[in-house]
Amino acid sequence: MRRVDAVVIGGGMAGLVAAWQFTREGLTPVLLESRGYTGGLVAASKIAGVAYDIGAEGWAVRRPETAELAAELGLDVEFPRPAPSWVWFDDGPFAMPSRAILGIPADLSDSDVVAALGAGEAEKAARLDGAPLPDELPPDLGSLVEQRMGTTVLERLVAPIAGGIHAADPHLLATEVVSPGLLDAVRRAGSLAGGVALVKGDGAPKPPVASVAGGMFRMPQVLHEQISAADGQVLTRTGARALERDGEGWVVRAAATVRNENPSLPPVPCGEPVDLAAARVVIACSAGPARRLLGGVVDVSGPELVPGAPIAHVNLAVRAPELDAGPRGNGMLVARGSQQVSAKALTHLSAKWPSLTADCRARSEGLHLLRVSYGRSGEAEVELSVGQAMADASTLLGVELAADRLVDHQIIHWSGALAPTTPAARAWVQGLHEQLSAVPGIGLTGAWASGSGIAALVPHARDTARRLA
Incomplete structure (x- = not known):
């Protein structure tokens, strides 16, 4: 059995932040992530040769901690282009109050x-x-x-x-x-x-959100790099199976994993077990696995964890100089029940973020990146279609985007990634934190356990690691 300073279970943003904070406290953590990459919903891809965010693209600026973290990581912060948000109703679009x-x-x-x-x-x-x-x-x-x-x-x-x-x-x-x-x-x-x-x-009015210049995806990349540079270890394709007490500390029983046949579901264990002993453990994985791991530590009974709406994006790279003016600001939301538009939202990515605007212009004049979003709570997953996305984007933007305008596209699914932040779930999570506060050497963090969004996740994950250090 290998003994380490700390184990962090889960390699999303919360796990990366907690592991990075351990290194700031002089510890060398081991981070376990069952999937093949870190960052969770903060992830990147390329479209038409331009790197961009395919998941979360920023954070709410109501709290300063995420911007402070960016500065500590050596990353620049940028704000969206000043522009109103729009809402589409079938009786016409309108700009939202600022x-x-x-x-x-x-x-x-x-x-x-x-x-x-x-x-x-x-x-x-x-x-x-x-x-x-x-x-x-x-x-x-x-x-x-x-x-x-x-x-x-x-x-x-x-x-x-x-x-x-x-x-x-x-x-x-x-x-x-x-x-x-x-x-x-x-x-x-x-x-x-x-x-x-x-x-x-x-x-x-101040911008309600901010991001990292060059893409939000740069933050988990730099966190990962700096954890490794401080002699911490990040083990992807390695998932925690059980958590046990070991005298004053903990034993985390893990195993190598392979991708699930359904990629939206957690990976499945395979290969030889990996056992780690540590005085400190942070649970930073999603709610279902966390509940199973904590079942032998505290009372985890509570409400049924209803999965959130499936997230589905059709990302389009189009050549349309008419969009240079940003006719619908940085994007728009679609009211439920529209008979004219199937999408739930459109984000004009290349208009919203200045660094992405510059990247697109450097690649080609008139090149624009659009994210057309589908999937609502309580509704079945829709069959995604590039043709439908182009039609929806044309309607929402008021600009005809014929098929010959399409330069590149990507279809992105994040099934089961979000859960509604219900009052009952909030009370249950608070109860878990209260129980764990009486158990030495263990902490719980993550998007579902800290509040809504990166702005809440970052300070919670850092505080969790500081307390255990």
């Missing part, structure tokens, strides 16, 4: 809000939100918006944004997870719009 959180406006009299809702519905929403707050606010985002601003605001402003970002119905999203601090701000302001205004602050 001072908003997940589509919830800070000012219901704003001209963009009135254009989206209609004057009557905007006035109705203002009257609803002007009522005194109840003693208890609903914990889920959908009920909160419905109660304070009404169904029209929920359906036309919030559902497209929240559903597009989190791949879930707003009623399945815990407000404190997807927008930490908003409920407290609402209580202080006395209204939902006032709470959004408090969180957003005064002055010109």
Whole structure:
């Protein structure tokens, strides 16, 4: 049996950050990742000769820790091109209000809000939100918006944004997870719009997201490189099978893995076992495997872990100089129930990120990268088609993209990668953390265990490693 300083189980962003932080504490960790690559949903590919993100492309800037990590890694941070987000309804597209959180406006009299809702519905929403707050606010985002601003605001402003970002119905999203601090701000302001205004602050709207110049995928690459340079070890195609107590420490029983016949499912063990003994273990894998590993350590009973909507992208490289002006900003979301568009969203990648804009222009004048997204919570996986994606992109952008405009394409699936951040799941995760706080030498982190998105994951993973070091 090999003895090591620390074992990190899971090589997604959380596992990489935790292992990297161990090296900063003077430890030499071993990171186990059952798949053949690290980074999880932060991954790269090339299309038309241009490297780009095929998964997560940035982080929410509500917290500073991810930008701080980028600086420590020697990476530059970039922000999207200033442009409004758009929403498609079959009665026409409209630009979203700039001072908003997940589509919830800070000012219901704003001209963009009135254009989206209609004057009557905007006035109705203002009257609803002007009522005194109840003693208890609903914990889920959908009920909160419905109660304070009404169904029209929920359906036309919030559902497209929240559903597009989190791949879930707003009623399945815990407000404190997807927008930490908003409920407290609402209580202080006395209204939902006032709470959004408090969180957003005064002055010109700031970009809500940021990324790494050259692609978000550079962050896991550099984390991996720096872990190895500090004598840590990253073992891909090696999955943890069991976790056992060993006196004051832990034994992680692992084995080599091979790809599952269904690549969306976890790899399957093969070959000889690998046993590691360590004083410290961080569980940073997805919820299902983590639950199995922790079953002999704490009580893991809780809600059924409903997999999130399948993520499916048709990424298009097209030659269309008409798109140089960015006719729909950096992209748009599609309201549920559209009869004219099958996609749920479109991101104009080469307009959104300045470094990608430069890469495309260097490759060819008029070259643009588009990500057409499919798959909603509660809906069956759709059969992806490049032709359908080109048609949807034409409708959404208002520019005819004939077949001869297509330079290259890629179809990307991330099945089962996201889970709805429900209030019940949040309470269960909090209970796991409370139980584990009484068990020495073990920590739990990861996208499902730390909150929503990279902005929450990074500080949680670093704090977990610091505590155990």
